[in-house]
Amino acid sequence: MDKPIRFSTEFTVEWGDCDPARIVFYPHYFYWFDTCFQHWLRQAGLSQALLTERYQVVGTPILEAHARFLVSSTDGDRLQATARIERFDPKRFRIDYELWRDGRLLVEGWEIRAWVARIDDRLRSLPIPPEFAAALAEASQGEIPPASVAPGPPG
């Protein structure tokens, strides 16, 4: 993989995603990170269920996750999500996420995911099959249009 691959999708912040401070309860942002990756899988003709069936993996569990919250969001906001993978390591890969609203960056973060199978009832990390990386690259949406990534004024 000679250059980063990318994927974009969208979400709506719903009433039930917000807490009594009238802003998103922050664990939901990680739900959107995960869901953005699931959308990418589907765009690549894959799904967690298919990965399990084809490779006996229990999915791509998270080893590490991080987020920085720059601007809050609330009920009704439309979020543009982008995911980017710079490279695949032998047994893991990192996805960088950004969530935008109207050209303003709200949240940035990342997940490190492993390729893990349940063997003898223990979870074991295994090498990522090259065709998995290739399928995500095939579904890559190339450069994100400049209009959607222009940073807004500081929050």
Added chain:
Amino acid sequence: MDKPIRFSTEFTVEWGDCDPARIVFYPHYFYWFDTCFQHWLRQAGLSQALLTERYQVVGTPILEAHARFLVSSTDGDRLQATARIERFDPKRFRIDYELWRDGRLLVEGWEIRAWVARIDDRLRSLPIPPEFAAALAEASQGEIPPASVAPGPPG
């Protein structure tokens, strides 16, 4: 505050917290991080509602969150959660979390929280009142007993 302050509580992993891989859907760990802090607030005689009423803040929103997932957990597991604050900065503080099961560290992470009020419909960071830090310190449970922090064998 001359030494770190600490708080411990417990959670049960429920069926509805787990995903089709039969392990906790990872955003839920951040729910437990947040909830551990809310329990500490209550132990200190506080709550988000009380903070809002007393200081006009919209709570203690998260600026940054991080987690490292070492060992998976599933439906029925009992988690021991510990939170620790090393110090309070003028407008923010960091809470370090650990989640344990039967003497084995499952998840470690942290949140950075700010003290934020809604002024003219914008969220603004303000200095943390000393009595807030004092109340959390007062509710600190001191050193965590060694038995519960001995690391288990690698996961």
Added chain:
Amino acid sequence: MDKPIRFSTEFTVEWGDCDPARIVFYPHYFYWFDTCFQHWLRQAGLSQALLTERYQVVGTPILEAHARFLVSSTDGDRLQATARIERFDPKRFRIDYELWRDGRLLVEGWEIRAWVARIDDRLRSLPIPPEFAAALAEASQGEIPPASVAPGPPG
């Protein structure tokens, strides 16, 4: 209001909405019921925040909710949701919901919602303003096209 009013929207079942049985964890269906109503509000130029500001209500809390689950759904399924209101009672109204996938009815249910304000820190039921019902009727999408409501074979 001389005939029922209706609204349709769509949702995707995500990985994080499913439980270890590989099907939607059932409380999420109520999230989609609620969210379908919130989409209708927005289509009508309203939102819970706006209702609070304009009428001092604390939203439209649920008095009663019901669902019957006919066919299961899982990660990646696209759901067509329809909401229908037959009439508004003085202080409450009932919304009937249906969730479909590819012309097959998966879930049907309803909510009874009240018009409630917080007065002297107690929640009190109040008469629904006629312009609220009118706004929802204005955003009504009329008859749902037959194609999307033809019942599939029994589940």
Added chain:
Amino acid sequence: MDKPIRFSTEFTVEWGDCDPARIVFYPHYFYWFDTCFQHWLRQAGLSQALLTERYQVVGTPILEAHARFLVSSTDGDRLQATARIERFDPKRFRIDYELWRDGRLLVEGWEIRAWVARIDDRLRSLPIPPEFAAALAEASQGEIPPASVAPGPPG
């Protein structure tokens, strides 16, 4: 089974369970219904994972669910939950739930659950094994103490 069987447990309403109206987002009550049943299973020495292993069922999926919300609850409230089963039908059973706070009934509702196995990738309803009903009966906590069920004044 000649008389109803019962089980009680407790929950805490957390910050992340509440919506911008400062009350529980109602789908969470169904999470507590489900979780109350899971606690009962564990008290009976069972779990969804064990049921799957022992009987090849995909758990006890919900056919129908209902709730009536009498009094709201918020962050920090301690809920007493009771579950009751009157009888087991050949392939399904109904659980009645009540959620109380300080002797006041907040929510009442029920679930109808089936005994379902995945056969040829389709979910099929099967007869409930008598020893399953017997295990829940064995874990029954008999009559709920009067103190905890005395109805409070109307909400």
